[in-house]
Amino acid sequence: MTAYDDLMAFQRETEALAQVAGRLGWDQETMMPRGAAEQRAEEMAAMEGVLHARRTDSRIADWLAAAVAVDDVAGAQLRLIRRSYDRATKVPATLAQEIARVTSMAQGIWAEARAKEDVPGFLPVLADVIRLRQEEGAALAQGGDVYDALLDDYEPGATAASIGAMFDRMRPRLVALRARVLGAAKQPPVLDAIFGAEGQLRLARDLATAFGYDWDRGRLDLAVHPFSSGSGDDARITTRVVEAEPFNCFYSTIHEVGHACYELGIDSDYRLSPLGAGVSMGVHESQSRIYENQLGRSRAFTGWLFGQMRERFGEFGINTADAFHGAVNRVSPGFIRTEADEVQYNLHIMMRFDLERALIAGDLAVGDLEAAWNDRFAADFGVKVERPSQGMLQDVHWSVGLFGYFPTYSLGNVYAGCLHRALRDDIPDLDAHLTRGETSPATEWLRERVQRHGGLRSPRETIAHACGFEPHEGPLLDYIEAKFAAIYDL
Amino acid sequence: MTAYDDLMAFQRETEALAQVAGRLGWDQETMMPRGAAEQRAEEMAAMEGVLHARRTDSRIADWLAAAVAVDDVAGAQLRLIRRSYDRATKVPATLAQEIARVTSMAQGIWAEARAKEDVPGFLPVLADVIRLRQEEGAALAQGGDVYDALLDDYEPGATAASIGAMFDRMRPRLVALRARVLGAAKQPPVLDAIFGAEGQLRLARDLATAFGYDWDRGRLDLAVHPFSSGSGDDARITTRVVEAEPFNCFYSTIHEVGHACYELGIDSDYRLSPLGAGVSMGVHESQSRIYENQLGRSRAFTGWLFGQMRERFGEFGINTADAFHGAVNRVSPGFIRTEADEVQYNLHIMMRFDLERALIAGDLAVGDLEAAWNDRFAADFGVKVERPSQGMLQDVHWSVGLFGYFPTYSLGNVYAGCLHRALRDDIPDLDAHLTRGETSPATEWLRERVQRHGGLRSPRETIAHACGFEPHEGPLLDYIEAKFAAIYDL
Numbered sequence: 001m002t003a004y005d006d007l008m009a010f011q012r013e014t015e016a017l018a019q020v021a022g023r024l025g026w027d028q029e030t031m032m033p034r035g036a037a038e039q040r041a042e043e044m045a046a047m048e049g050v051l052h053a054r055r056t057d058s059r060i061a062d063w064l065a066a067a068v069a070v071d072d073v074a075g076a077q078l079r080l081i082r083r084s085y086d087r088a089t090k091v092p093a094t095l096a097q098e099i100a101r102v103t104s105m106a107q108g109i110w111a112e113a114r115a116k117e118d119v120p121g122f123l124p125v126l127a128d129v130i131r132l133r134q135e136e137g138a139a140l141a142q143g144g145d146v147y148d149a150l151l152d153d154y155e156p157g158a159t160a161a162s163i164g165a166m167f168d169r170m171r172p173r174l175v176a177l178r179a180r181v182l183g184a185a186k187q188p189p190v191l192d193a194i195f196g197a198e199g200q201l202r203l204a205r206d207l208a209t210a211f212g213y214d215w216d217r218g219r220l221d222l223a224v225h226p227f228s229s230g231s232g233d234d235a236r237i238t239t240r241v242v243e244a245e246p247f248n249c250f251y252s253t254i255h256e257v258g259h260a261c262y263e264l265g266i267d268s269d270y271r272l273s274p275l276g277a278g279v280s281m282g283v284h285e286s287q288s289r290i291y292e293n294q295l296g297r298s299r300a301f302t303g304w305l306f307g308q309m310r311e312r313f314g315e316f317g318i319n320t321a322d323a324f325h326g327a328v329n330r331v332s333p334g335f336i337r338t339e340a341d342e343v344q345y346n347l348h349i350m351m352r353f354d355l356e357r358a359l360i361a362g363d364l365a366v367g368d369l370e371a372a373w374n375d376r377f378a379a380d381f382g383v384k385v386e387r388p389s390q391g392m393l394q395d396v397h398w399s400v401g402l403f404g405y406f407p408t409y410s411l412g413n414v415y416a417g418c419l420h421r422a423l424r425d426d427i428p429d430l431d432a433h434l435t436r437g438e439t440s441p442a443t444e445w446l447r448e449r450v451q452r453h454g455g456l457r458s459p460r461e462t463i464a465h466a467c468g469f470e471p472h473e474g475p476l477l478d479y480i481e482a483k484f485a486a487i488y489d490l
Numbered sequence: 491m492t493a494y495d496d497l498m499a500f501q502r503e504t505e506a507l508a509q510v511a512g513r514l515g516w517d518q519e520t521m522m523p524r525g526a527a528e529q530r531a532e533e534m535a536a537m538e539g540v541l542h543a544r545r546t547d548s549r550i551a552d553w554l555a556a557a558v559a560v561d562d563v564a565g566a567q568l569r570l571i572r573r574s575y576d577r578a579t580k581v582p583a584t585l586a587q588e589i590a591r592v593t594s595m596a597q598g599i600w601a602e603a604r605a606k607e608d609v610p611g612f613l614p615v616l617a618d619v620i621r622l623r624q625e626e627g628a629a630l631a632q633g634g635d636v637y638d639a640l641l642d643d644y645e646p647g648a649t650a651a652s653i654g655a656m657f658d659r660m661r662p663r664l665v666a667l668r669a670r671v672l673g674a675a676k677q678p679p680v681l682d683a684i685f686g687a688e689g690q691l692r693l694a695r696d697l698a699t700a701f702g703y704d705w706d707r708g709r710l711d712l713a714v715h716p717f718s719s720g721s722g723d724d725a726r727i728t729t730r731v732v733e734a735e736p737f738n739c740f741y742s743t744i745h746e747v748g749h750a751c752y753e754l755g756i757d758s759d760y761r762l763s764p765l766g767a768g769v770s771m772g773v774h775e776s777q778s779r780i781y782e783n784q785l786g787r788s789r790a791f792t793g794w795l796f797g798q799m800r801e802r803f804g805e806f807g808i809n810t811a812d813a814f815h816g817a818v819n820r821v822s823p824g825f826i827r828t829e830a831d832e833v834q835y836n837l838h839i840m841m842r843f844d845l846e847r848a849l850i851a852g853d854l855a856v857g858d859l860e861a862a863w864n865d866r867f868a869a870d871f872g873v874k875v876e877r878p879s880q881g882m883l884q885d886v887h888w889s890v891g892l893f894g895y896f897p898t899y900s901l902g903n904v905y906a907g908c909l910h911r912a913l914r915d916d917i918p919d920l921d922a923h924l925t926r927g928e929t930s931p932a933t934e935w936l937r938e939r940v941q942r943h944g945g946l947r948s949p950r951e952t953i954a955h956a957c958g959f960e961p962h963e964g965p966l967l968d969y970i971e972a973k974f975a976a977i978y979d980l
Contacts, residue, residue: 012532013536013539016529016532016533016535016536017533017536017537017540019529019533020510020514020533020536020537023514023517024510024513027513027517031521031709032724033705033706033707033708033709033723033724033726034706035704035706035707035723035724036707036722036723036724038723039506039509039722039723039724039761039762040724042502042506042762043506043507043509043510045506046503046506046507046510047507047510049503050507050540214525215523216523216524216525217523217525217526218523219521219523232526232529233523233525233526233528233529234522234523234525234526234529234530236523271529272529272532
């Protein structure tokens with residue numbers, strides 16, 4: 001056994017334990033009885049303690065010093081282990097464990113506060129979470145920018161400055177487009193009918209199948225906030241059902257299928273190794289978004305979906321595939337990020353990005369967050385937030401400590417735009433397949449170009465390798481402008 | 491912090507991790523996608539490695555040497571930790587990890603073999619499991635009896651000799667009773683109707699509620715082989731549904747509720763400590779069995795259940811509560827232990843007890859097990875086994891390495907007999923409550939006398955403390971003889 005072999009064997013056990021911890025998180029949001037929340041927090045903290053001890057085990061430094069990379073794959077493994085070790089050793093074990101414990105409890109408190117529209121009930125624990133993440137960020141930054149240190153955890157190489165500059169380039173085109181769309185004479189119809197929960201779930205399952213989800217290595221359950229979870233041979237997805245909002249269920253499902261297919265599509269040689277997981281949250285989101293939007297919300301695929309819905313649910317007041325495509329992509333003022341259309345989605349992210357930077361920097365007090373959210377929302381969207389569940393309580397992210405995570409959603413959209421341009425160039429007749437509900441030419445292209453490589457390259461290199469050009473926001477904006485110009489006759 | 495405090499804090503984290511490992515087992519049998527089995531085996535092995543390292547951590551010896559018990563509770567905690575440490579340090583880490591890995595895989599292989607009636611497909615992994623458990627037993631026994639060492643894990647203080655002697659005293663009375671019952675002129679009716687799966691599950695949930703199951707700290711799912719899982723504030727149960735066999739679903743559910751209520755009923759001060767779990771499998775089974783049999787299959791409670799079934803499912807061919815009570819308790823030749831009546835159940839155990847002792851002693855080769863099972867079944871039950879799923883493939887236990895476990899079922903029955911005698915003495919009007927579907931006088935008595943104490947006393951002391959007399963098989967046999975004499979007009 002070489003030092004490299006020893007290191008990889010140790011790492012493999014750590015990855016297996018990380019999968020266990022992840023599945024505990026899945027259980028918490030899908031299966032766990034309510035009364036178990038407090039005990040679960042202790043269980044999560046104990047797992048976090050185990051993982052932290054392993055990730056900071058001093059033998060890793062010795063192995064890293066002695067290990068020799070015989071090829072590019074081994075080189076990439078060592079690079080990722082070194083990165084993880086460097087980060088883990090900067091955070092004290094007690095802090096890592098406290099973060100696990102508090103965020104586990106905070107999630108339940110958030111869910112209850114959201115159900116009860118109870119901001120004051122949520123603020124104390126949110127303040128704790130922010131304080132702990134500030135401490136962690138400071139430990140990681142070692143004098144550098146605290147927010148950048150947190151962001152780098154989700155998107156290696158990204159900085160608030162680069163994201164901010166990208167947002168500055170995106171904002172004017174999106175705001176201008178939104179104004180033209182909302183002012184257009186032609187407006188798509190609104191879906192206004194009830195679709196039974198069971199029928200929605202059945203179609204959601206069929207959509208997952210249509211996008212190539214491997215049911216032998218996954219499952220679909222209900223959750224308050226849809227998510228995907230797990231890697232290797234066990235990547236599960238969740239969705240939610242509201243009887244008046246079937247698109248929510250269907251497109252949440254397709255979105256999570258994109259995430260899960262990324263994990264399931266990684267080369268099985270990388271299983272339970274550092275390379276065996278999506279390389280960053282941004283690249284992850286590029287997969288979920290291209291499945292959901294560029295493929296799932298395309299004119300071609302919605303034509304197929306229109307037929308499916310008519311067949312299964314009967315007439316529902318929308319009578320042509322063009323009108324249905326418009327309804328699926330309708331742009332309207334709305335409060336909820338996860339339900340936002342492609343024109344406005346990134347504007348939601350820009351707002352969260354600014355607010356969370358202010359929270360982490362200490363420029364915005366937790367007690368002022370609700371007012372800040374509502375003021376900013378009124379300014380950016382022209383609508384008054386009436387209930388906290390429409391506003392600052394809508395997302396789970398901050399409760400579980402995900403600061404620096406939101407901008408990766410926009411990066412994912414930008415990457416999806418790049419991938420979509422390259423994919424369309426490579427497969428000119430893609431629409432002929434999508435029209436029949438066949439996504440495999442696209443999903444196989446994505447699997448081959450992006451998914452199977454896992455963590456082999458950096459996030460930006462991963463996209464550049466797949467597309468043949470450096471990623472930038474241009475293709476996404478071009479795509480959005482063309483798509484909505486067609487729908488709204490601009 | 492004293493040495494005792496340090497030890498208990500360390501132990502608490504270990505117990506939390508053990509809960510995580512247990513929940514992984516629950517997931518495997520209820521939720522896990524099939525294709526994840528191999529990866530799951532690695533995850534289980536990694537968890538087992540972590541737990542084994544903690545249970546053999548040399549600091550435990552130091553803490554135990556320095557710790558002072560300030561009261562009986564602390565004394566009991568130290569006694570249990572010492573016992574666990576002594577046992578854990580005798581088993582090499584690699585062996586413990588290999589057992590976890592192989593048994594995790596073997597369970598899937600067993601399930602598939604059972605579905606396909608494929609004994610040869612199961613034997614290789616069974617041979618591995620037996621070999622590994624023999625090695626473990628030898629390491630534990632240190633020259634003593636290997637089977638006793640395994641048995642002691644589930645039932646501290648029990649030996650094959652004491653169990654064998656008890657079975658020798660039980661067998662003649664049970665065999666004689668069976669002969670009289672099967673030859674009786676009066677025979678209860680057979681339930682012969684179809685009961686919809688959804689309706690069964692709804693009633694199963696209501697039965698769990700009737701027996702005091704705390705839904706806020708548990709949940710009910712489907713599994714091939716019903717089981718309960720978890721401790722503290724998260725004790726989950728499973729059941730199965732066969733449309734022609736509603737009693738299977740209902741009484742499996744009540745049985746598992748008994749197990750779960752034991753865990754949930756333990757004093758919350760003991761949560762995530764050695765005292766915070768059922769003291770032995772035998773005492774555990776006493777709770778599940780008294781819920782299921784002495785309470786659930788009593789004339790009084792079945793009267794209430796009869797009304798419920800008529801109300802929910804309409805007429806089903808049995809028209810009086812007496813006849814229904816007879817149908818619930820009907821004695822007939824049958825292959826499946828979990829479906830066996832109270833007269834024959836322990837005869838199933840006696841057979842497994844002898845076979846598994848022979849397997850562990852090396853007196854019976856795995857390749858000869860099917861023939862040995864079928865011969866013994868024909869001798870003891872007078873019926874020829876026609877399919878392995880009726881025979882040696884019916885139970886999950888051996889596939890997951892549970893050798894020495896089966897006799898604890900009979901011990902549980904014996905303990906339940908003792909508790910029932912004491913309970914009836916204390917609550918003379920119990921039947922008046924059971925007739926209305928109210929079990930709380932009995933379940934509260936059990937909670938107070940047995941459940942809340944967790945691991946405070948040894949298994950036999952636990953029962954003796956609750957009953958006021960030393961446990962023996964007499965009360966169980968007296969109860970069974972009286973009950974079936976009444977049903978069969980003997």
